[in-house]
Amino acid sequence: MRNSFWNCVAVKLMSAGISAGYSVVGLLDSGGDRLASYAASRSVALLISTFIRVWARSRTAHRLGSLGGSRRAAPHPERLQTLTAT
Numbered sequence: 001m002r003n004s005f006w007n008c009v010a011v012k013l014m015s016a017g018i019s020a021g022y023s024v025v026g027l028l029d030s031g032g033d034r035l036a037s038y039a040a041s042r043s044v045a046l047l048i049s050t051f052i053r054v055w056a057r058s059r060t061a062h063r064l065g066s067l068g069g070s071r072r073a074a075p076h077p078e079r080l081q082t083l084t085a086t
Helices: 002-030 034-064 077-085
Strands: none
Touching: 002 034
8 A cells, every 4th residue: 555655646746747837837938827827826736735745644644653564453342342233
C-alpha cells in the first residue's frame, strides 16, 4: 500500500504541475485575460492543495506508524464478541 500511495502522489503532482505550468504560461501570454486568469488560479490552487494534502497525509501516516509497515491492532476480544453477537 505504501508504494501505491506514493505512485498516486507522483502522478497527481506531475499532472497538477503540468496543468499549473501551462495555465500560468497562458495567463502571461494572454495579457491578463479573465478566462486565463481563472484557469491559472484553479490550477495553481490545485497544485498547492495537493502539496498540502500530501504533506499532511505523510505526517499523519508517519506519526501513526503506517508508513513503517505496521498493522492495525486486533480488536479487543470483548469488542469482537459484541460485534459478532449482533
